[in-house]
Amino acid sequence: MNIPKTEKKRVVIIGGGFAGxxxxxxxxxxxxxxxxxxxxNYHTFQPLLYQVSTSGLEPDSIAYPIRKILRKLSDFYFRLATVQHIDTETRCVTTDIGNLAYDYLVLATGTKTNFFGNEQIAKYALPMKFLPDALNIRSLMLQNFEYADDCxxxxxxxxxxNFCIIGAGPTGVELSGALAELKRNVFPKDYKHMEINEMEIHLFEGGPQVLPPMSDHASKEAEKFLKELGVIVHLNAIASDYDGELLTLDDGATFRTKNCIWTAGVTGASIEGFKTDVMIEKSxxxxxxxxxxxxxxxxxxAIGDIAQMDTQDxxxxxxxxxxxxIQQGEHLAKNIKRMLSxxxxTPFKYTDKGxxxxxxxxxxxxDIKKFRFGGSFAWLLWMVVHLMALVGFRNRVIVFFNWVYNYINYDKAARLIVRPFKPKT
Amino acid sequence: MNIPKTEKKRVVIIGGGFAGxxxxxxxxxxxxxxxxxxxxNYHTFQPLLYQVSTSGLEPDSIAYPIRKILRKLSDFYFRLATVQHIDTETRCVTTDIGNLAYDYLVLATGTKTNFFGNEQIAKYALPMKFLPDALNIRSLMLQNFEYADDCxxxxxxxxxxNFCIIGAGPTGVELSGALAELKRNVFPKDYKHMEINEMEIHLFEGGPQVLPPMSDHASKEAEKFLKELGVIVHLNAIASDYDGELLTLDDGATFRTKNCIWTAGVTGASIEGFKTDVMIEKSxxxxxxxxxxxxxxxxxxAIGDIAQMDTQDxxxxxxxxxxxxIQQGEHLAKNIKRMLSxxxxTPFKYTDKGxxxxxxxxxxxxDIKKFRFGGSFAWLLWMVVHLMALVGFRNRVIVFFNWVYNYINYDKAARLIVRPFKPKT
Known part of the structure; x- marks a missing residue:
């Protein structure tokens, strides 16, 4: 890579997610x-990806050019590159666009979708991790509705x-809820000649409750909300196979669906050429x-999802x-500055904001500190927190406007099949 | 196609552009x-496509779901289909999703990019006709900047x-101008280590002036504006070859460029299986x-671009x-209603609004009626007219906000390579 070497120490960060x-x-x-x-070349605000999938927001509202975010740094270089190998002896990173020496290296590569080794599901089900994934889901959903309307x-x-969402973590729950709102408020107006109840939304969770990492109260409340919206929740249900048409659970039950979305897990996006003996195999x-x-x-x-810091808590x-x-990124910045002087x-300490x-x-x-609550206030708070967390004034205004518009009009406007999705055969 | 036949007359429209x-x-x-x-499944507001190419607007701002536009019609069906053949004897349309009988048929298929039979240029140059084209141009431009920054x-x-835009009609002129603004206001901040003057914008026009259909005054004024912005205008310059790397004019001059965009002409998007002897071959x-x-x-x-109504004017x-x-669409609606009763x-009469x-x-x-003017007032007017012409309140607000934001901040925010573009080799 052609970045001039100066007398300053060079810090190389791999990954422009929340941590990087x-x-x-x-x-x-x-x-x-x-x-x-x-x-x-952009940072993705992943918590709102599901709204891109379900036509509520456009990609640019939740993505921000990395060069622009970091424009004010003085001696800064961005490179669009995929890292292949790290040589810690010579302190050198190998990428698809060349080598780069470092003084300090920070891995912030996050996670990737985990299909737990199930190749069939990996081939046919749709993941929702990056912007193109979200747009694929949107296209497929609308294509299937167009097809059904003439079938x-x-x-x-x-x-x-039939929509089958596998994994009832936050992503699966939020996606199911958004689909249910499309079914209730939007599709009946678009597809007037269709019996909308032929659309079903199934949410499958391997464990005994939805939103497994949250409190019992939250899980129960979320499950109640999902059912109110008409989502069919299947607990202790583990998907074992999907061939593009038939989803099979490990108890033998089958569901015929052309829309199978996999949100059941992630695994560290470790670097292929850097499997040290301190890489935890399982995660x-x-x-x-x-x-x-x-x-x-x-x-x-290493910071963020790719780092595993085992602590008492x-x-x-x-x-x-x-x-x-975010907190590890902030803290490491302080530590790097301390080191240089x-x-x-100082050790990292995580503050759980809920x-x-x-x-x-x-x-x-x-679930915030000791408080467990649900309903309208939680919903308003969720919106405020997510708006504040978005990068950039413009994105905040556009997302806010879209939410207000969608709320008043019971609408989700971006129902566009810009790039048709071709399911694998 | 599975559309119930009723006693009412069935009118089939092919094409959801301005006319349809x-x-x-x-x-x-x-x-x-x-x-x-x-x-x-959407209507495209083509006059603003160039702003999608140049990161000024997102696709959803200039596209609108067809089902939503026509939601209030009572006995209405939309089908996502490509028409292959028309049988006027049996009054039947053949499409990729089946056949459809009609009582009245309206062709509103518009135009497609015309490469004038130059297969090399058709293969390697980028057209700008549909949303995916515009997004391809955006991706390619940003990818090439990323590459150059490390080269x-x-x-x-x-x-x-090096950007070579072929054809100085409104699309070519507007695209060149927008690129020039990126060069002036945006890229220098994103690519601080780059000598921005290495970016060149060449606009080629086969005729003796830019904006050939407009008045002499407008052409001269536009050329002046383009030059002020640093666009290099080549008049009487006809492209004869492009191989993905080298653009050759018919006078032998060559330009090395990885960004060759073709806006030099359109031709009727006539239906392959409906070449009647009244199809005008040239157009x-x-x-x-x-x-x-x-x-x-x-x-x-036939209405809109695909129709040729020769009149005295x-x-x-x-x-x-x-x-x-738009006017032919409105007029034909009246005539169909008249016919039914x-x-x-009544004959169509075109009102030139300028x-x-x-x-x-x-x-x-x-150029409006007898008035020929340029500058700030024309620019304001252009914006008001285009905002008013957009479909839907939401799109108007979002485009308006983006324009105000871009104007104040000298910015174009959507600099995202969402789907990388792979140039042909």
């Missing part, structure tokens, strides 16, 4: 040269109108100490959500 | 069954930063009488822009 961006922003003012590598074979039609995360140094390395750090690492990532690093999930209009659940 | 939508909307209240077929071979770098348009009936057919009409048909399409049809084109901030030209 938070670190980079907070390194402002440090006497370093900063390089950030990512496979996309006289009832079984065939129902397969196109595919790098084990780090309390300074986010990968165990055994002084100058290689979190013996299996922090939850793989935005907050620990010869001070000792968890929220939204199911639909006036329906959300929140 | 205008006709369908104005058929509200008519005692007919209406079917609209289109290859996309030390100067010739190679310049090829990636690929259907010759129609003053009632928009295709010559020789009582029940088959327009001996080679109306200009292929939005206004004649046993009245005679022509406008925008080059950049405070820079536009307008």
């Amino acid at each position: 961006i938070s670190l980079a922003k907070n390194l402002k003012g440090a006497d370093i040269q900063l390089v950030l590598l990512d496979q996309h 006289t074979d009832m079984a065939e039609r129902k397969a196109h109108l 595919s995360r790098y084990a780090v100490n309390q300074f986010n140094q990968i165990n055994g390395f002084d100058t290689v750090f 979190y013996p299996k690492g922090h939850p793989q959500v935005a907050q620990p990532a 010869g001070k000792e690093m 968890t929220m999930a939204t199911v639909g209009r006036n329906k959300a659940v929140a | 939508i205008s006709l369908a909307k104005n058929l509200k209240g008519a005692d007919i069954q209406l079917v609209l077929l289109d290859q996309h 030390t071979d100067m010739a190679e770098r310049k090829a990636h930063l 690929s348009r259907y010759a129609v009488n003053q009632f928009n009936q295709i010559n020789g057919f009582d029940t088959v009409f 327009y001996p080679k048909g109306h200009p292929q822009v939005a206004q004649p399409a 046993g009245k005679e049809m 022509t406008m084109a925008t080059v950049g901030r405070n820079k536009a030209v307008a």
